[in-house]
Amino acid sequence: MGSPLVVNSLSGTDVPDQAAGTSPHPDYYVPATILETPVTKAHKPTRSFSDHFATFASKVAWASGSPITSCVALVALLAWGASGPIFHYSPNWQLVINTGTTIVTFMMVFVIQNSQNRDGLAAQIKLDEIIRAVGGAKNSMIDLECLSDDELAELRAKFSEMADEARKDEHKVESAEGRKNTPRSSNGKTRSRARN
Structure with missing residues (x-):
């Protein structure tokens, strides 16, 4: 009998049994998380x-x-x-x-x-x-859909705070870049443009 095969549980295709994450075909990556126990070609899983x-x-x-x-x-x-x-x-x-x-x-x-x-x-x-x-x-973000509504609301609030902080940091950076690009006179004050 040939080398045992592993069934890719998502697609149902046979993949040669080998080290996780490798494949004889360079474009076909098989993650270790979706490989099941080795089965032979003669064994076909029964469909419910x-x-x-x-x-x-x-x-x-x-x-x-x-x-x-x-x-x-x-x-x-x-x-x-x-x-x-x-x-x-x-x-x-x-x-x-x-x-x-x-x-x-x-x-x-x-x-x-x-x-x-x-x-x-x-x-x-x-x-x-x-x-x-x-x-x-x-x-820890894996399987978030299995958490309770309260746990998801707590995570959402935490990420909202992180997003607010990130926006504040971006605003500070943009303000600093704006001041850096504004032309200044020799005494350090911003030059005002002549109005018509």
Whole structure:
């Protein structure tokens, strides 16, 4: 049997087992944090119901945002409107569009929310990896989304204070540079320009 493989948990691709952060391909960097235990090629992880639903939700969310879907919805709406005189604008005719749009909207809430949850989690994992990899970044900033609302509010207040201090420092530097660039007379006072 060949060398064991490691499955990249984010993309599901097989990556040769080797030192963390290295790869035989120079453009493919595999961080140590996303490598799982070695598995053989014959072993395929079983997919749960949530995995199948996530795949379905991603495809539906992608398709619902396409121009073709918008055109199909518009054509269906126009056809429903045009059929009004045929059905004499009856309550059943109105019920068709009300029921159809309610069902579609109700189901799309769950599908789109699942897709958004996955996208948000993937973005958080990428940001966590950047924080972990950057030397000057604070590793305590990893997994901030898991903190309570009070802890997040406290961190936000702390960073707001840091931002205020940084703005004050920038203002001092700009003021100093402005005074430095202003022409001065021999006695040290700022020369006033002659007014018309």
